[in-house]
Amino acid sequence: MQEDFLHYIWKHKKFDFSNLKTTKGEAVVISNVGQHNFNSGPDFFNAKIKIGEQLWAGNVEIHLKSSDWFLHNHEQDTAYDNVILHVVWEEDTDVFRKDNSAIPTLELKNCIDTTLLDNYHELFSKKDTWINCENDFASVDEFVLNNWLERLYFDRLERKSETIDSLLKSSKNDWEAVLFKMLTKNFGLKVNGDAFFSLGNSIDFSIIRKTQSNQHIIEALLFGQSGLLNEEVEHPYYSNLAKEYNFLKQKFNLQNSQVLPLQFFRLRPPNFPTIRLSQLASLYNKHQNLFSKVIQTKRRDDFYELFKVSTSEFWKTHYTFQKESKASTKMISKSFIDLLLINTILPLKFSYSKQKGEEVNTNLIELASTIASEKNTIIETFNKLKKVSKSALQSQSLIQLKTAYCDKNKCLQCAIGNSLINK
Numbered sequence: 001m002q003e004d005f006l007h008y009i010w011k012h013k014k015f016d017f018s019n020l021k022t023t024k025g026e027a028v029v030i031s032n033v034g035q036h037n038f039n040s041g042p043d044f045f046n047a048k049i050k051i052g053e054q055l056w057a058g059n060v061e062i063h064l065k066s067s068d069w070f071l072h073n074h075e076q077d078t079a080y081d082n083v084i085l086h087v088v089w090e091e092d093t094d095v096f097r098k099d100n101s102a103i104p105t106l107e108l109k110n111c112i113d114t115t116l117l118d119n120y121h122e123l124f125s126k127k128d129t130w131i132n133c134e135n136d137f138a139s140v141d142e143f144v145l146n147n148w149l150e151r152l153y154f155d156r157l158e159r160k161s162e163t164i165d166s167l168l169k170s171s172k173n174d175w176e177a178v179l180f181k182m183l184t185k186n187f188g189l190k191v192n193g194d195a196f197f198s199l200g201n202s203i204d205f206s207i208i209r210k211t212q213s214n215q216h217i218i219e220a221l222l223f224g225q226s227g228l229l230n231e232e233v234e235h236p237y238y239s240n241l242a243k244e245y246n247f248l249k250q251k252f253n254l255q256n257s258q259v260l261p262l263q264f265f266r267l268r269p270p271n272f273p274t275i276r277l278s279q280l281a282s283l284y285n286k287h288q289n290l291f292s293k294v295i296q297t298k299r300r301d302d303f304y305e306l307f308k309v310s311t312s313e314f315w316k317t318h319y320t321f322q323k324e325s326k327a328s329t330k331m332i333s334k335s336f337i338d339l340l341l342i343n344t345i346l347p348l349k350f351s352y353s354k355q356k357g358e359e360v361n362t363n364l365i366e367l368a369s370t371i372a373s374e375k376n377t378i379i380e381t382f383n384k385l386k387k388v389s390k391s392a393l394q395s396q397s398l399i400q401l402k403t404a405y406c407d408k409n410k411c412l413q414c415a416i417g418n419s420l421i422n423k
Contacts, residue, residue, distance in 0.1 A: 013030075022104040202259050278312050349364060
């Protein structure tokens with residue numbers, strides 16, 4: 001048994017309240033279990049408990065054994081002087097505050113329903129399973145599951161908003177600059193995401209504003225900063241890019257020593273960084289004030305239209321600078337735009353609305369629900385347990401569930417775990 005299970009028992013009052021007594025035989029009447037404290041100090045603040053004839057207001061500390069009080073040196077810590085009740089699974093010694101006054105102890109081992117205990121042990125006793133509830137996931141009530149996944153989706157947006165808040169602070173509240181950096185990162189996908197992000201961070205967005213009216217110039221800026229113009233290539237397009245970049249480098253005092261190297265290995269040609277950078281240049285050449293358009297756009301099909309761009313002419317017959325290929329129009333695909341919506345647009349809309357104090361939850365849910373589910377190992381494994389991921393809302397929620405709850409054994413904080421423990 002883990003101590004957090006006793007926290008759960010106490011917080012949600014999952015024990016027999018009738019005829020509670022301390023280990024010394026004093027009656028215990030709980031008016032308020034207190035506020036759960038997740039930081040240092042007693043486990044629950046501001047509880048109200050009548051012990052004997054005296055009503056107390058103060059803190060509650062919880063341990064598996066009462067001797068843990070001394071194991072954690074609480075008797076030497078003034079932060080625990082206001083503990084009015086020591087709640088334990090089993091008492092094995094009396095405990096005292098720093099001033100040597102005794103603390104009443106409530107023992108829980110005979111107050112908890114055996115079915116609850118059995119369910120808890122069943123959930124946490126699994127060995128070598130992908131998740132603790134692997135055998136029971138399919139049986140979880142649909143209402144419980146769907147409501148929890150919706151909550152988890154916003155938890156994931158909250159986590160992503162931390163990155164956005166940091167970018168916003170460093171860019172002096174320039175939302176256009178934040179959008180550019182996030183789009184740059186996600187144009188790099190998984191393989192080149194960090195490298196593209198370092199590229200975006202190496203360029204002050206004021207330079208993008210000054211150059212985006214000319215696609216050739218913005219391509220020179222992006223290719224040059226990424227280190228792709230450092231080779232000897234005999235082609236007028238390449239030579240002109242290199243010449244333009246050298247001018248921009250001096251004009252804007254550009255530095256790219258912190259930009260990470262780009263990878264081509266094991267990428268499909270349509271995802272080569274050369275193609276993605278040209279498409280990104282086309283996007284910013286096509287749209288002035290892209291952020292305001294992103295915020296105003298609501299429907300997925302309208303986003304498809306907004307991001308409907310291709311590469312410049314050279315890249316219609318090339319994937320790299322060195323080798324010509326069969327001619328093709330390399331448009332940004334709808335599946336790629338879906339990834340941009342999931343990883344950039346929806347988190348950005350969420351953060352912007354939160355800062356403005358606006359309520360957009362309904363629109364975000366509707367938009368996320370229209371995007372097809374992502375495909376990765378986490379989603380595929382959940383779907384084998386139960387066909388649950390039908391949209392990006394659910395796939396993002398399941399990723400949050402696995403990484404923030406299942407992998408950390410936080411079943412007691414999970415609605416699915418709660419439903420199984422209390423069945």
